[in-house]
Amino acid sequence: MNDLRETLWQLTRTLGDPARDLVIIGEGNTSARVDAETFLVKASGQQMHTMEPSGLVQVRFDPILAMLEADSPPSLDEQKAIARAAKVDPAAPDPSIEVSFHALLLAECGVPFIGHTHPTPIVSILCSPRARDFAARRTFPDEAVLCGPRSAYVPYADPGLPLAHAIRQAVRAFRDEEGVWPRVILIENHGFIALGSSPQEVLNITMMAVKGARIFLSAAALGGPVFLSDAEVRHIVGRPDEIYRRDQFAQSNRP
Numbered sequence: 001m002n003d004l005r006e007t008l009w010q011l012t013r014t015l016g017d018p019a020r021d022l023v024i025i026g027e028g029n030t031s032a033r034v035d036a037e038t039f040l041v042k043a044s045g046q047q048m049h050t051m052e053p054s055g056l057v058q059v060r061f062d063p064i065l066a067m068l069e070a071d072s073p074p075s076l077d078e079q080k081a082i083a084r085a086a087k088v089d090p091a092a093p094d095p096s097i098e099v100s101f102h103a104l105l106l107a108e109c110g111v112p113f114i115g116h117t118h119p120t121p122i123v124s125i126l127c128s129p130r131a132r133d134f135a136a137r138r139t140f141p142d143e144a145v146l147c148g149p150r151s152a153y154v155p156y157a158d159p160g161l162p163l164a165h166a167i168r169q170a171v172r173a174f175r176d177e178e179g180v181w182p183r184v185i186l187i188e189n190h191g192f193i194a195l196g197s198s199p200q201e202v203l204n205i206t207m208m209a210v211k212g213a214r215i216f217l218s219a220a221a222l223g224g225p226v227f228l229s230d231a232e233v234r235h236i237v238g239r240p241d242e243i244y245r246r247d248q249f250a251q252s253n254r255p
């Protein structure tokens, strides 16, 4: 087994651990850039916690990115056929329906690892009227440092190509406004995406965002949250010692 497949498999199983309550049954998916032409993504119908390494499928970027750019979007059946034809090994299982947003984020946002999960505390907020507050504000310093000064927010869209289009619009707007790509993407009434420089960073961002969601929910029950000010958030995320610490933790372990 090559190293990258092994590494992504370990991340996938770790995120799928039932004790973490990030996904159940077939929820969630992960991906990693292999080279300029291809990436690995979870296959359709796999459970993250019980998956074998063969549950990751290597896919070419070009046909998937071309599907995203098509003037008239392909039907669901056509999307599946395009994704099937994009597999490097035709005998491999078919990729997840979310292959399109994984290709987009890996190709565009300069990160090699993506983890998409449905954590209960985060989805609770994303199904509430306060979802945009959770994306735009931060409640404590480590949340700001790990998850970024704010998160990209994606209004609800049908999974598959409509969701990939909505994510593309949200991350490009975020980049225009912030000058950097997001570390966290929140999808209304659906879930969470962490963008990481390493598998450990995907896990770190995910667990810190879950902690942030738990704190948000508890503080809301007490009449809050009282958020950090924007100036406090910008100050803490720009501190060199905090950036050093964050990047050390991103490389420290294997998930």
Ligand SMILES: [Zn+2]
Binding pocket: 028, 116, 117, 118, 190, 191
């Ligand atoms: Zn999902």
